[in-house]
Amino acid sequence: MTALMRRLRHELxxxxxxxxxxxxLLTLIGAGGAGFLHWAFRQAQWAVVRxxxxxxxxxxxxxxxxxxxxxxxxxxxxxxxxxxxxxxxHPRPDRGGELWPRNDRIASALLLLLALLLPLALALxxxxxxxxxxxxxxxxxxxWLAGRFGPLLPPLAKRLLPLGLPLLYLLGMVLxxxxxxxxxxxxxxxxxxxxxxLEASFAILLCFPLGVLLALxxxxxxxxxxxxxVLYIEFIRGAPLITLLFLGQNMLGFLLPGGLAPERVWRAAxxxxxxxxxxxxxxxxxxxxxxxxxxxxAARSLGMSLPQAFASVVLPQALxxxxxxxxxxxxxxxxxxxLLSLIGLMELLGTARTVMANPAFLGRNAEVYFTLAVLxxxxxxxxxxxxxxxxxxxxxxxxxxxx
Amino acid sequence: MPPSAPLQPGGGSPTAIxxxxxxxxxxxxxDRRVVPWLVQGAVVLTVLLLIAFLLSxxxxxxxxxxxxxxxxxxxxxxGFDIAETILPFQASDPYWRGLLAGLVNTLRVxxxxxxxxxxxxxxxxxxxFSGNGLLRGLTRVYVEVVRNIPxxxxxxxWYFVVFLALPNGRAALQLPGLVLAKSGLYLAGFGDxxxxxxxxxxxxxxxxxxxxxxxxxxxxTGLVAYSSAFIAEVVRGGIAAVAKGQWEAASxxxxxxLQTLRRVVLPQALxxxxxxxxTQYISLAKNSSLAVAVGYTDLYSVAxxxxxxxxxxxxxxxxxxxxxxxxxxxxxxxxxGLNHLVQIRER
Numbered sequence: 071m072t073a074l075m076r077r078l079r080h081e082l083x084x085x086x087x088x089x090x091x092x093x094x095l096l097t098l099i100g101a102g103g104a105g106f107l108h109w110a111f112r113q114a115q116w117a118v119v120r121x122x123x124x125x126x127x128x129x130x131x132x133x134x135x136x137x138x139x140x141x142x143x144x145x146x147x148x149x150x151x152x153x154x155x156x157x158x159x160h161p162r163p164d165r166g167g168e169l170w171p172r173n174d175r176i177a178s179a180l181l182l183l184l185a186l187l188l189p190l191a192l193a194l195x196x197x198x199x200x201x202x203x204x205x206x207x208x209x210x211x212x213x214w215l216a217g218r219f220g221p222l223l224p225p226l227a228k229r230l231l232p233l234g235l236p237l238l239y240l241l242g243m244v245l246x247x248x249x250x251x252x253x254x255x256x257x258x259x260x261x262x263x264x265x266x267x268l269e270a271s272f273a274i275l276l277c278f279p280l281g282v283l284l285a286l287x288x289x290x291x292x293x294x295x296x297x298x299x300v301l302y303i304e305f306i307r308g309a310p311l312i313t314l315l316f317l318g319q320n321m322l323g324f325l326l327p328g329g330l331a332p333e334r335v336w337r338a339a340x341x342x343x344x345x346x347x348x349x350x351x352x353x354x355x356x357x358x359x360x361x362x363x364x365x366x367x368a369a370r371s372l373g374m375s376l377p378q379a380f381a382s383v384v385l386p387q388a389l390x391x392x393x394x395x396x397x398x399x400x401x402x403x404x405x406x407x408x409l410l411s412l413i414g415l416m417e418l419l420g421t422a423r424t425v426m427a428n429p430a431f432l433g434r435n436a437e438v439y440f441t442l443a444v445l446x447x448x449x450x451x452x453x454x455x456x457x458x459x460x461x462x463x464x465x466x467x468x469x470x471x472x473x
Numbered sequence: 474m475p476p477s478a479p480l481q482p483g484g485g486s487p488t489a490i491x492x493x494x495x496x497x498x499x500x501x502x503x504d505r506r507v508v509p510w511l512v513q514g515a516v517v518l519t520v521l522l523l524i525a526f527l528l529s530x531x532x533x534x535x536x537x538x539x540x541x542x543x544x545x546x547x548x549x550x551x552g553f554d555i556a557e558t559i560l561p562f563q564a565s566d567p568y569w570r571g572l573l574a575g576l577v578n579t580l581r582v583x584x585x586x587x588x589x590x591x592x593x594x595x596x597x598x599x600x601x602f603s604g605n606g607l608l609r610g611l612t613r614v615y616v617e618v619v620r621n622i623p624x625x626x627x628x629x630x631w632y633f634v635v636f637l638a639l640p641n642g643r644a645a646l647q648l649p650g651l652v653l654a655k656s657g658l659y660l661a662g663f664g665d666x667x668x669x670x671x672x673x674x675x676x677x678x679x680x681x682x683x684x685x686x687x688x689x690x691x692x693x694t695g696l697v698a699y700s701s702a703f704i705a706e707v708v709r710g711g712i713a714a715v716a717k718g719q720w721e722a723a724s725x726x727x728x729x730x731l732q733t734l735r736r737v738v739l740p741q742a743l744x745x746x747x748x749x750x751x752t753q754y755i756s757l758a759k760n761s762s763l764a765v766a767v768g769y770t771d772l773y774s775v776a777x778x779x780x781x782x783x784x785x786x787x788x789x790x791x792x793x794x795x796x797x798x799x800x801x802x803x804x805x806x807x808x809x810g811l812n813h814l815v816q817i818r819e820r
Contacts, residue, residue, distance in 0.1 A: 081606030088605045095607050294513040298520065308798040310759035312773060313790070320786040324534040325527045405623035412625075412766060419626060435633040443622045443630070450621035 109436075118434040119441050122425050123192050126441075129261015129416050135253060138245045139264065140201060147209040149238055155216025156231065169217045178210060239275070257335040261416035263445070265335070269417065270404045273342035277403070280343070281350025282389075286380065288351060289358055299351070306348035311406055315341050315413050338410050346403045353399055357392025358384070390464050397457035401450045408446075418442055535787065546783050547572075553778050555770045557686045568779055575775030576796055582771065583758045583800070586693055590700035590757065591750070597701060598708025599734055612705065619702035625763055627699055632691035632767035639687070642677050658685040688769040692761070700757045707753060711746035712738055743815040751808035755801045762797070772796055 083089040119126070128139055158169060170178075185206035189199040220228075246268065248254035260268065287299030306314070318341035323331045332340070361384050369379035389396075411420035422438045425431055431438075501507050535541050547569040554564050555574055559581060562574040601612045619627070637655065639646065645654035650661035652672040659681035664670035672681035685693075715738050723733040764771040773793065780789045 081604075084604055091603075091605050092607050095611060099611075292509050292513045294517050298517070305794075305798075308801045309794050310762040310773070310797055312762045312765070313793045313797065316773075316777070316780075316793070317790045320780060321531075321790055324531050324538075324786065327530055401621070408623040408625040409763070412763075419623075419629075435629075439626060439630045439634060442626055446623055446626065447618065447621045451617075454621070 114437050114440075115434060116437055118425065118431040118437050120193050122421075122431075123194065125421055125425060126262045126418065128264045129421055130259045131261070131264065132255060132259065135255055138252065142242050142245045144205050144208060145238060145241070147205045148212045149235065151209040151212025151214075152216040152220075152231075153235075155213040155218075156220045156228075158213075159217050159220040178213075181206060181209070239271075257333050260335065262421045263418055265410075265415065265417040266404075266407050269335070269339050269342060269407050269410065272339045273346050273403055274400050276343045277346035277350050280347035282354050282385070284347060284351035285354035285358060288355055303348045303351050306345055307352070311342075311345055312409055312412060314345055315409060317341070319413050334413075335415060338413065338415055342403065342406065345406075346399060349399050349402075350396060353392045353395040354388065356395065357388035357390070360391040361387045390461075390466075393461055393464070394457060397453055401453050404449060404453070405446065418445070531787070538784075540784060540787075542787060544788060546785055546788075551779070552782065555775065557689065557770065568783070571775050572772070572779065572792065575770060575772040578770055579761055579764075579772040580800070582689065582692055582696070582764065582769070583761050586696040586700065586757060586761065587754055589693065589697040590704055590753075593697060593701035594704025595708050597705035598712065601705065601709045602712055602734075604730065616702045616705055619699055620706075624695065624699045624760055625766055628692065628695040628763055628767050631695045631698075632688070635694075636687040636691040642679075643674065645679065647672075652679055652681065653690075654679055655687065657687055658690045659683070660685075686769070688764075688767050691767050692764050692769045695767075696757060696760060699760070700753060703753050703756075704750065707746055707749035708742070710749065711742035714745045715741045740815075744812075747808060747812045747815055751805060751812075754804045754808065758800050758804060759797060 082092040124136075128136065131139065154174075158171070158174065185202050189202045194202075223231075244250055244252065246255070246260065246264070247257070284299050284303060287295045288303065290296050290299075315338060318337045319334065322337050325331075331337070365387065366379055366384050369383040370376070374383070407417055408419045410417045411423060414420070416424065419442065422442060426435055426438060502511075532541075548567045550565050551568045551571040552564050553571070555562050555571065555578075557578070558574045559577050560570070560574040562570055597612050597615065600608050601616075603609055639653060639655040641655045645652050647653075650671055652659040656679060659672035659679050660683040661669065661671040662682035664682040670682050672679055674680075712734075719737055719741065720733060723737040724730075728736065761771060762773040765774040765777065776789050776793050780786060783789075
C-alpha cells in the first residue's frame with residue numbers, strides 16, 4: 071500500500087508544477103466524465119439504435135431470407151471456436167499446456183457477459199436473444215471440443231482443417247448472395263455491418279497476394295517490372311481514395327464493354343482492393359528490405375529455384391517483419407469502408423445517414439455516431455490486439471525456445 | 474570454332490552438335506540472358522493488351538455517348554455557386570474558375586490544418602515523455618481513441634453533433650476576440666481603415682473582420698484532431714530514437730525538462746521525424762477531400778458537381794488525380810528540402 075502511495079506520489083506529484091498539472095487534468099477528466107454520463111443516461115434517447123438494430127446489422131436484407139445471415143453467423147462462431155481451441159491445444163513454450171489460460175478465461179467471461187447484456191440492452195425480442203445465446207454457446211462449446219479432442223485428430227485431418235476457412239468464406243458468399251438453390255438477394259439490398267465486413271474482408275483477402283506481387287515487382291532486378299510496379303504504387307498512393315472510388319463508379323462503365331461492368335457494391339470492393347494493394351506493397355517492401363541478401367543467395371546456392379527461394383525462405387521472414395504495418399493497413403482499410411457512404415452505398419455510415427434522415431429520429435446524430443464509433447473502435451482495437459499476439463507467436467526468439 | 478572450346482551458355486547455334494554432354498548447350502528456356510526478358514515481355518504484353526482493351530472500350534463508349542475527350546466545356550458558365558471562396562466566384566463564371574476556386578479552398582484547409590496538427594501533434598508527442606503519469610496516460614488514450622475511429626465518422630461527428638448544435642446570436646460561445654456561433658467562427662482582426670475590430674452583434678447577427686463558416690471550422694477541427702494523433706506518434710518515435718544518455722547528460726548539466734527537449738533532444742529527433750511527417754502531411758492533403766461530407770466546397774466537391782452537370786467523367790477524373798498528385802509532389806519536395814537541412818552533418 072505504501073509502495074503504491076509512493077509510486078503515485080512520484081508519478082503525479084513529483085514537483086509542484088506536476089501537482090498542478092495533475093489537479094487540472096483530474097478536474098477536466100471529472101468534468102468531462104460527469105458530462106458524458108449525464109448525456110448518456112439522461113439526455114440521450116437510445117431508441118434510435120434500439121429500433122434500427124436490424125438495419126444497422128444487415129441493411130435492407132429481406133426479412134424472410136435473414137435466416138441465411140443467422141446461419142452464417144453461427145458457422146463463423148463455430149469456426150472461431152474451433153480455431154481458438156486448436157491454437158490453444160498446440161503446445162507452446164510460454165504456456166504450460168493449459169487448456170484455459172487466464173486470458174482465455176477473461177475472454178470467455180467477457181464474451182458471455184456481452185452475449186447476455188447486449189441483446190438485453192438493445193431490447194431484442196426473446197427469440198432473437200435466444201439465438202445470440204445459442205451462437206455464443208456454440209462458440210464456447212466448439213472451443214472446448216477442439217481444445218479437448220483436437221490433438222487426438224490424425225495429422226492429416228489437422229493439416230486439412232485450415233482449408234475449411236476459405237471454404238467457409240465461399241459458402242458465406244453463397245449464403246449472402248444466393249445461388250445453389252437459394253433465392254438471389256441483389257447486392258443493392260445488402261447493408262449495414264454486413265456490407266462493411268463484406269467489403270473489408272474481400273479487399274483484405276485479395277489485396278494481400280496483389281500487394282506481395284507488387285512489392286516483389288518493385289524490388290525485382292528486371293527494369294520493366296520494377297518501373298511498372300513503381301508507377302502503379304505511386305499513382306495509387308498519390309490519389310485520395312474518394313477520387314478513386316469516384317473513378318470506379320463513373321468511369322468503369324466506360325472502360326468495360328457494355329453490360330460487363332460489375333454492380334456498384336463490387337465496383338467499390340475492387341477499387342478498395344486495388345487501392346489497398348498499393349499500400350500493402352509498401353509494407354511488404356519494408357519487410358523484404360529487412361531480410362539480408364545472404365538469405366536469398368544461400369537458398370539459391372542450395373539449388374532452390376527463384377520462386378521456391380522466395381516462397382520458403384525470403385517471404386516468411388519478410389512477412390513476419392512486415393506484419394505490424396500490414397495489420398495497420400488492414401485497420402485503415404476497415405476504416406476506409408466508411409467512404410463508401412459518400413458514393414451512395416448503404417454500409418454502416420450510409421445506413422446511419424438514412425436512419426437520421428427519418429423524421430422520427432431527426433437530431434439523434436450523437437447517439438448514432440457514438441454507437442458507430444464504439445463499434446469501429448472495438449473492431450480496430452481487436453485487429454491490433456490480434457496482430458500483437460501473432461507477432462509474439464512468430465517471434466523467432468520464442469520459436470527457437472520451443473525448438 | 475574448335476569442338477573442344479567451351480560454349481557460352483545460350484550461344485546455342487543449331488550446328489553445335491559435337492559437344493561433350495557435361496558442356497551441353499543451355500536451352501534457351503533456361504538461359505539467364507533470355508528468361509528475364511521473356512518474363513518481362515510476357516507481363517508487359519499482358520498489361521499493354523489490358524490497357525489497349527480498356528482504352529478501346531473507353532473510346533468506343535465515349536464516342537457512342539458523344540463525350541469524346543475535349544476541354545472546351547471548361548469555358549462554359551458553371552451555373553452553380555460556391556458558398557465560401559477566397560477567389561471571387563459566381564454562377565456565371567466558367568467551370569475552370571470554379572475548379573480553381575475549389576483548389577484554392579482545398580489548399581486553404583490543408584495549409585491551416587497542417588500548421589495546427591503539427592503544433593498539437595508535437596505537443597502531444599512531447600507530453601508522452603512527461604514525468605507526469607496522468608499526462609502520459611491521457612496522451613496514450615487520445616492517440617488510441619482517435620486512430621481507431623474512421624476519420625469520416627469523426628468529421629460528421631464534429632459537424633453535425635458539435636458545430637451545428639452551437640447556439641446563435643447572444644447565446645453564442647464568446648471569448649475575448651473570438652465568437653463561435655452556429656453561423657460561423659468570428660475572429661477579431663483589422664477592419665476598415667486598419668482599426669482593430671472584435672466580433673460584434675448587430676441586429677442579432679454577428680459581424681467580424683474574419684469569419685470562417687462552420688463547415689470549414691468542423692473540417693479543420695476534425696482534420697487537426699485526427700492528424701495530430703498520427704503526428705504525435707511520429708514525434709514520439711523520433712524522440713524515442715534519441716539515445717537515453719542525451720537526456721541524462723542534459724539534465725546533469727542542469728537543464729530543465731523543457732530545455733532538454735528544446736535544445737538537445739528535439740534537434741536530434743528531427744532527422745527521424747521529418748520523413749515520417751512527410752507521409753502524414755500527404756495523407757492529410759488527401760484526407761481533406763472528405764470535406765464533401767461536411768458541406769465544405771473543396772476541389773473534390775466542385776469536381777463532383779461539375780461531373781453531375783456536364784457528364785465529363787474522364788476529364789474531371791483526370792483533373793482531380795492530377796491536382797492531388799501535384800499537391801502531394803509539392804509537399805514531398807518541400808519536406809525533402811527540410812530533410813536535407815536537418816540531417817546531421819558530421820564534418
